[in-house]
Structure formats: C-alpha cells, structure tokens
Amino acid sequence: xxxxxxxxxxxxxxxxxxxxxxxxxxxxxxxxxxxxxxxxxxxxxxxxxxxxxxxxxxxxxxxxxxxxxxxxxxxxxxxxxxxxxxxxxxxxxxxxxxxxxxxxxxxxxxxxxxxxxxxxxxxxxxxxxxxxxxxxxxxxxxxxxxxxxxxxxxxxxxxxxxxxxxxxxxxxxxxxxxxxxxxxxxxxxxxxxxxxxxxxxxxxxxxxxxxxxxxxxxxxxxxxxxxxxxxxxxxxxxxxxxxxxxxxxxxxxxxxxxxxxxxxxxxxxxxxxxxxxxxxxxxxxxxxxxxxxxxxxx
Amino acid sequence: xxxxxxxxxxxxxxxxxxxxxxxxxxxxxxxxxxxxxxxxxxxxxxxxxxxxxxxxxxxxxxxxxxxxxxxxxxxxxxxxxxxxxxxxxxxxxxxxxxxxxxxxxxxxxxxxxxxxxxxxxxxxxxxxxxxxxxxxxxxxxxxxxxxxxxxxxxxxxxxxxxxxxxxxxxxxxxxxxxxxxxxxxxxxxxxxxxxxxxxxxxxxxxxxxxxxxxxxxxxxxxxxxxxxxxxxxxxxxxxxxxxxxxxxxxxxxxxxxxxxxxxxxxxxxxxxxxxxxxxxxxxxxxxxxxxxxxxxxxxxxxxxxxxxxxxxxxxxxxxxxxxxxxxxxxxxxxxxxxxxxxxxxxxxxxxxxxxxxxxxxxxxxxxxxxxxxxxxxxxxxxxxxxxxxxxxxxxxxxxxxxxxxxxxxxxxxxxxxxxxxxxx
Numbered sequence: 001x002x003x004x005x006x007x008x009x010x011x012x013x014x015x016x017x018x019x020x021x022x023x024x025x026x027x028x029x030x031x032x033x034x035x036x037x038x039x040x041x042x043x044x045x046x047x048x049x050x051x052x053x054x055x056x057x058x059x060x061x062x063x064x065x066x067x068x069x070x071x072x073x074x075x076x077x078x079x080x081x082x083x084x085x086x087x088x089x090x091x092x093x094x095x096x097x098x099x100x101x102x103x104x105x106x107x108x109x110x111x112x113x114x115x116x117x118x119x120x121x122x123x124x125x126x127x128x129x130x131x132x133x134x135x136x137x138x139x140x141x142x143x144x145x146x147x148x149x150x151x152x153x154x155x156x157x158x159x160x161x162x163x164x165x166x167x168x169x170x171x172x173x174x175x176x177x178x179x180x181x182x183x184x185x186x187x188x189x190x191x192x193x194x195x196x197x198x199x200x201x202x203x204x205x206x207x208x209x210x211x212x213x214x215x216x217x218x219x220x221x222x223x224x225x226x227x228x229x230x231x232x233x234x235x236x237x238x239x240x241x242x243x244x245x246x247x248x249x250x251x252x253x254x255x256x257x258x259x260x261x262x263x264x265x266x267x268x269x270x271x272x273x274x275x276x277x278x279x280x281x282x283x284x285x286x287x288x289x290x291x292x293x294x295x296x297x298x
Numbered sequence: 299x300x301x302x303x304x305x306x307x308x309x310x311x312x313x314x315x316x317x318x319x320x321x322x323x324x325x326x327x328x329x330x331x332x333x334x335x336x337x338x339x340x341x342x343x344x345x346x347x348x349x350x351x352x353x354x355x356x357x358x359x360x361x362x363x364x365x366x367x368x369x370x371x372x373x374x375x376x377x378x379x380x381x382x383x384x385x386x387x388x389x390x391x392x393x394x395x396x397x398x399x400x401x402x403x404x405x406x407x408x409x410x411x412x413x414x415x416x417x418x419x420x421x422x423x424x425x426x427x428x429x430x431x432x433x434x435x436x437x438x439x440x441x442x443x444x445x446x447x448x449x450x451x452x453x454x455x456x457x458x459x460x461x462x463x464x465x466x467x468x469x470x471x472x473x474x475x476x477x478x479x480x481x482x483x484x485x486x487x488x489x490x491x492x493x494x495x496x497x498x499x500x501x502x503x504x505x506x507x508x509x510x511x512x513x514x515x516x517x518x519x520x521x522x523x524x525x526x527x528x529x530x531x532x533x534x535x536x537x538x539x540x541x542x543x544x545x546x547x548x549x550x551x552x553x554x555x556x557x558x559x560x561x562x563x564x565x566x567x568x569x570x571x572x573x574x575x576x577x578x579x580x581x582x583x584x585x586x587x588x589x590x591x592x593x594x595x596x597x598x599x600x601x602x603x604x605x606x607x608x609x610x611x612x613x614x615x616x617x618x619x620x621x622x623x624x625x626x627x628x629x630x631x632x633x634x635x636x637x638x639x640x641x642x643x644x645x646x647x648x649x650x651x652x653x654x655x656x657x658x659x660x661x662x663x664x665x666x667x668x669x670x671x672x673x674x675x676x677x678x679x680x681x682x683x684x685x686x687x688x689x690x691x692x693x694x695x696x697x698x699x700x701x702x703x704x705x706x707x708x709x710x711x712x713x714x715x716x717x718x719x720x721x722x
Contacts, residue, residue, distance in 0.1 A: 212419075213416075217415075218416045223377060224513070
C-alpha cells in the first residue's frame with residue numbers, strides 16, 4: 001500500500017502560519033471536523049490529543065511532531081500534515097519542523113505504527129525531507145511521498161531503537177558500570193569492531209558477577225550480618241573485562257520479525273531486551289518498554 | 299563373534315564415558331538400544347534387566363533430599379558446627395568433614411557436597427584462608443562416609459539390591475571399616491593442616507557473627523522434612539525385618555513428604571529428580587545384561603578365579619585393590635554394575651555364603667577408590683567445579699596429592715579389616 005493512498009490533499013497544509021503546536025493541532029482539527037463525524041465533540045477530540053501530549057514522547061528526531069489519539073467512537077484512520085513556515089519552538093527544546101496528526105479507532109494501533117514508520121523513513125532521507133518541508137502545495141507533498149510504501153505488517157524494525165550504546169569484549173567492568181549508570185540502561189550488546197554481535201550483558205549478569213559463585217550456590221545469605229557482595233568486583237573493576245562476564249546471545253530477532261513474534265520471544269524467555277540482528281550485524285535493540293510505549297500505549 | 303561385538307561396544311562405551319567425549323547417559327542409552335536392535339537381547343529381557351529397586355530408591359531419595367534442601371537445615375548444621383569450635387579453622391575443617399561424612403552416609407554424595415561445599419568456601423573466605431583444603435576434605439569425606447550405608451553411595455545401592463543385603467547388613471559390615479577410616483583420615487588431615495590453618499581472633503570473630511537461625515528459612519518445612527527423613531531412615535533400618543524393599547521405603551517417604559509440603563507443587567518436586575542419572579542407570583542395566591547374556595561375564599569370572607586359584611582370601615583382597623585402583627580413574631557405577639554379575643558367577647562356583655567377603659571387598663574398594671583422583675567420583679568433580687567457578691581452581695594434581703594418599707590408607711584399612719573379620 002502506498003503512503004499517499006492513506007493521505008488526502010485536503011488534510012495537507014504546507015507553509016502554514018502557526019506559532020505553536022497547539023495552533024497546528026487546532027488548524028488540522030478544524031479541517032478534520034469538516035469531513036468527519038466522531039460522535040463526540042471536537043473539544044473532546046482535542047482534549048484526548050492534549051492528554052496524550054502531556055505524557056510526552058510525541059516529538060521525534062529531526063523536528064517531527066506526532067500528536068495523536070485513539071478515539072472511542074471513531075472507526076477510521078485520519079492523518080493530517082501541517083508544515084509550519086518557520087519551525088515551532090514553543091514547548092520543547094527541539095524545533096518542530098513538521099506536525100503529523102493521527103487519529104485512529106480504539107484498536108487501530110497497527111495501521112498507525114505502520115504509517116508512522118513510513119514517515120520515519122521519509123525523515124531519515126535528508127534530501128527528500130528537505131524537499132518535503134519546502135513544499136508549497138499539498139499536491140507537491142503528495143508527489144514527494146508518492147514512492148513511499150506502507151508495510152503490510154508491523155515488524156520489530158518499526159519499534160526498535162537504533163541509537164545503540166554498546167561495549168566491546170575488552171571494555172572494563174568499570175567502564176561498563178559507568179556506561180550503564182550514565183545512560184540509565186540495564187542492557188548493553190557486546191560488539192566487535194565490525195558491529196557483529198558477540199554477546200550481551202544485562203544488569204542481572206553484572207549482579208551475578210558481583211556475587212561469588214559459592215554465594216549463589218548457598219542460595220540464602222540471610223545469616224551473614226556483614227557481607228560486601230561487590231567487594232571483589234569493585235576492587236578488580238579495572239582488570240575484569242566484559243568478555244568474562246558477558247553471555248552468549250541466546251535469542252535474537254531480525255528486523256523483519258513480526259510484533260507478535262517479538263512479544264512471544266520476550267514473554268517466553270523472560271527477557272526485557274532483545275537484540276535485532278541481520279547477518280550477525282546488530283541493527284537495533286527492542287525493549288519491553290518499546291512495546292509498552294509504541295504498541296500498547298502509543 | 300557376537301561376544302566380541304558386545305564386548306567391543308561395552309568397552310567403547312566405557313572409554314567414551316571415562317574421557318567424557320559424550321554425555322554418559324546418552325552413551326549407555328545408545329549402547330542399550332544397539333544391543334536390542336541387533337538382537338543381542340530382546341526388548342522384554344532388556345527392560346526386565348532394569349533393577350527398579352535401584353531406580354526407585356534413587357528417585358525417592360532425590361525427591362526427599364530436594365525438598366529438605368529448601369529448609370536450610372544443612373546450612374544451619376554447618377554454621378552451628380563452625381561456631382561451636384569458636385571459629386578455629388582446623389577444627390572447622392575436621393568437623394565439617396565429619397558432618398559431610400554423616401550426611402553422605404544418609405544422602406547422595408553429590409547432593410551432600412553441593413550443599414556443604416559452598417558454605418565451606420564461604421567460611422574459609424571469611425577466615426581469610428584458601429578454601430581448597432576445605433573443599434578437598436569435604437569431597438574425600440563424602441566418599442568415605444557414603445561407603446557406610448546401603449543408601450550412601452550408588453555402588454552400595456547396586457550391591458544391596460542385587461544381593462538382598464539389607465540396610466543393617468551394611469551398617470554391621472561396612473560401617474566399622476568406614477568408622478576406622480574416618481578416624482585415621484581426620485588425624486591425617488589434622489596433622490597436615492594444623493600449622494597452616496591459623497588465623498587471628500578477629501577473623502574468627504567474623505564466623506561467630508553468623509546467625510545460623512536465619513539460615514532456617516522455613517520452620518514448618520524443616521519439621522516436616524526432618525520427621526520424614528527420620529522415618530525413612532527408620533524404615534531402611536527395619537526393611538530387612540519388615541520385608542519391605544528400600545525402594546518402597548524411599549518412595550513412601552517421598553510420597554508422604556510431598557503430601558505434607560505441597561498440594562499443588564508436584565511438578566516442582568519432580569524437578570529435583572536428576573533424570574539423566576536415572577536414565578544412566580537404566581541404560582547401564584541393559585548394557586550389563588547384554589554382557590551377561592553373551593556369557594562375557596561368565597568367562598571373566600572363570601578367568602579371575604583361575605588366577606586366584608579359587609581361593610577366597612586372595613580373590614577378596616585382589617578385588618579390594620583392583621576395585622580401588624579402577625574406581626580412581628573410571629566411574630565406579632558402571633564398574634560395580636559389571637562386577638556384580640561376575641561376583642554372582644563366582645558365587646555359583648564357590649557357594650553364596652563363601653563369597654560374602656567379596657561383596658564387602660567390592661563395596662569398600664569401589665567406594666574408597668573414588669577418592670584416588672579428581673575424576674574418581676562425581677562428588678570430587680562437583681566440588682572442584684564449585685570451587686573453580688568461585689575463583690579457587692583445584693587442579694587434578696592438587697586433589698590427587700591428598701586423595702591418592704587417603705585412598706591408599708583406606709584400601710589398606712579395608713584389607714586389614716576384611717582379612718581379620720572374614721578371612722581367618
């Protein structure tokens with residue numbers, strides 16, 4: 001399916017004179033109300049969008065804002081595009097260069113995510129994105145978007161994160177702990193210089209490395225009144241390397257792995273993060289938070 | 299020709315197991331299937347060869363011990379012991395060895411070291427000492443202690459079941475030799491480590507800080523499992539009189555304990571059973587039966603008797619030392635499983651009563667022999683594994699240095715004991 005087939009020139013507003021994101025939302029909602037019946041008031045629709053805005057995470061890379069809402073009494077899929085004449089800088093640090101608003105039915109998350117991922121592929125293509133932002137008419141926009149396809153099925157590629165923090169087998173435990181702390185993450189892939197996935201480390205592996213093997217085997221250390229589990233680990237954090245505590249990759253996905261398969265692998269293997277690999281090269285990481293924020297509560 | 303084929307397969311399987319090229323359970327199961335598929339023995343005979351008394355005794359005990367482990371009883375005893383000698387390392391070492399020996403006499407050796415070794419390492423580390431003497435002495439003590447009873451070590455389970463010797467028969471005949479060996483072993487280790495295991499009062503105070511009561515996680519479970527273990531051991535001691543086989547006693551204990559501790563957790567209890575060990579025994583029984591069916595064992599038995607001239611004294615003493623040396627290098631379970639029909643054949647020629655000393659020679663030789671090298675017994679391999687993963691590598695030579703000496707002493711004690719008690 002072509003992305004342009006989901007769009008309508010009536011809902012594409014290039015060179016718009018808007019100063020704030022809310023103005024952009026109002027503008028597109030006004031157009032929306034002329035063509036669609038929702039069973040609720042326009043005010044309620046706007047409130048649903050603003051509520052979702054308040055939860056954050058609706059401004060993506062390169063100034064792409066995606067206000068959106070799921071509506072109770074709406075059985076369609078609506079996409080509206082507002083391209084401000086000058087970037088909006090009102091409520092976030094990122095200047096917003098383009099506002100794409102989505103309204104879907106209560107259960108319409110698949111089509112939303114598939115469409116969104118097409119827009120993300122547009123944004124990634126710098127040259128095309130520039131032309132898109134400078135368009136003067138809705139027909140011009142449609143023409144630029146004409147060759148973009150919307151995938152039929154949602155795959156892990158659409159929700160995985162691609163800016164990956166990784167370590168090498170020779171990273172010391174000290175550096176590893178710093179990295180985990182700095183980025184507030186609990187999972188890092190271990191890569192070689194070519195980007196091939198060699199292993200992975202979770203916070204759990206680090207905790208286990210801090211406990212001596214015999215302590216794990218005893219199983220209950222309640223009887224100890226003074227035990228410093230991380231004593232040896234901290235004392236040797238400069239000499240212990242990641243390769244000694246990393247574990248082999250037991251489960252990995254490919255970018256084409258479907259959402260259902262991703263969810264199944266996570267649930268089955270009790271994993272919070274899974275690496276996404278293509279020909280042994282790490283392409284991204286999908287976490288259960290990605291599923292939470294991008295599928296269950298978009 | 300068939301005989302050669304059967305023997306060749308058996309020897310190849312034995313070699314693969316010894317060098318651990320493949321998992322031993324897979325090897326014996328493959329061997330057993332090969333025997334059946336090639337018509338060496340038919341399936342009915344093969345399955346009938348499995349000694350279910352051994353299998354269910356093992357299953358029952360694994361379940362009982364698995365459940366009891368959760369109570370923290372074993373940790374409690376170990377910590378209590380360490381505190382009772384005021385944290386003095388050499389006395390802890392000896393006391394832990396004695397505890398290990400007693401537990402091993404009543405439980406499986408591997409289970410015992412799995413429980414005692416980690417806590418021993420912890421105590422040694424807290425005392426600022428190398429845990430290696432502690433780990434080695436636990437493993438050795440578990441092999442010695444296991445020899446004392448019918449249920450203590452798989453060779454005894456096999457012998458007891460094949461001969462209808464009762465639990466009490468083992469207590470009366472094997473335990474005295476084990477007791478003497480334990481005393482000698484404790485004296486030797488005391489003299490060996492007395493000088494090197496000395497620590498400051500401050501470090502000893504760290505041990506006194508342990509709160510053993512907190513090791514007991516589940517008091518209810520403790521009471522239930524202690525009662526069932528006591529009942530089971532009582533059942534074992536009386537099984538000769540009551541004419542109830544040990545397997546029934548063990549399964550009875552397991553069933554009762556499962557009834558008492560959880561209505562909905564049966565699957566969890568069955569996870570405590572080491573199924574690979576169980577199937578190792580099953581495959582092994584079939585393979586040994588193949589050897590018996592082809593007459594290989596009979597030939598060996600006749601050859602052995604020809605060498606010793608049918609003299610029970612020399613046969614007995616030779617059996618101790620051959621079993622000891624053999625068990626130091628190969629798994630003593632398949633060894634004993636093979637030797638049992640051989641001794642039974644000798645019994646046909648010499649009379650069942652006349653060969654009684656041979657059973658004790660086989661038992662003491664094979665069990666004590668496990669201490670000969672690091673690979674002589676599973677308990678050694680398991681304890682060295684735990685120590686190694688905790689950062690204290692025990693090499694083949696380190697273990698063998700102590701183990702071989704103790705094995706020599708214990709085989710010597712067994713020889714004198716059997717000679718004095720049965721052969722004059």
